[in-house]
Amino acid sequence: MSLNYDKSKAAYEAANKVIPGGVNSPVRAFRAVGDYPIFIESGQGAHVTDIDGNELIDFICSWGPLIFGHNDPVVQEAVMSAVQKGTTFGMPTEIETLMAEKIVELIPSIEKVRMVSSGTEATMSALRLARGYTGRDKIVKCGGCYHGHADHLLIQAGSGALTFGVPSSPGVPENIAHETLTATYNDIDSFKALFAEYQNEIAAVIIEPIPGNMGLILPEEGFLEALRELTKENGSLLIFDEVISGFRASLGGAQKRFGIMPDLTCLGKIIGGGLPVGAFGGRADIMDHLAPVGDVYQAGTLSGNPLAMKAGYTTLCELQKRNPYADLDARAKRLEEGLAAAADAHGVRATINQVGSLLTVFFTDRPVHTYADAQTSSVDQYRIFFQALLAEGIHLPPSQFECWFISTAHTDADIEKTIQAAEKAFAAVAKA
């Protein structure tokens, strides 16, 4: 099978004339894997239909929000009913309280929460709050972690920044970059060294408890626990960026899965049920430093938007009801095993990291525990693999340094079809 993508090619040419790079978010341009992206017409379950009429099995799933796949009927119905009442008021609505109550119920460390409209806003606001609360300016992040595109977070950033080789972007003033220190994920000594050098200066450590933006990496035994202790000893806040892992690593996020209580948590993706949402929350004594009770300013015209709240609240209630986590894990494991066997059969060296419904195939012969390990992967092999699967109607993330997202809508048949197609794709990699 080899699918035709002529209309997507033409649509990309048109888009390029009026949109920088033809896209509204860089990784969508598929630059790391090809010449043009696929333009989507619609989505249903685990499948998207593109404008050429091809039906593809989708492992991007909008980069995480769609844990139930595209167009889940219950979420769709909730949004439709909300639309009838109006799309935005800029005034309080009760659904915002229901949403906050649900987040507080489900995420162990959150006592109070504020809604924003993206993950970027969530991390940016959480860091302002951490700085306002501690009276300190410096923050620590890990190389290869991505926390959105705010100035002070585009330092050694993952995701598209890593894919395009601009992990530290022009346009970020030196004096802002200067306040961001970088450490190494899974290397507690790299954090200890920073705390020793910058005593009483570090407001917070922000970290993806399960990094998904240098490809998927898992925390080593004791690493997150040690970081919790270290931040506490030094009077710094620990901020978990659970924009990907929230409601995905478990119903209570990575913090519930690993039993660690951060001071603040950033959320996004799944909590919006497919609409634009972010949130940050945590200890009430810290959150009450936000305006209008406190003096740390943060605001948003569309924050707590009623459509987004309805989609998100419905998604969280449905997750509680359907409890899909064991099932998702089993399906992702089956995919991992099938892919590993297919790679082996063709003598391709690949390391597959998987947790819950997240997975990355790294084209490297070493285990991937760190950013440096991830960077040993062959982006050329990934490109061949990606294109071979696309020709078979399987839509992977268009970069080596991203996660595949598996949804409850991915059936056993979708998984088996993907494994069969991967046989051919690994064969193509082996031949190249």
Ligand code: PMP
């Ligand atoms: N944090 C993490 C861990 C993310 O993966 C992302 C986006 N992929 C963000 C923050 C930024 O979220 P947004 O794109 O909604 O601004």
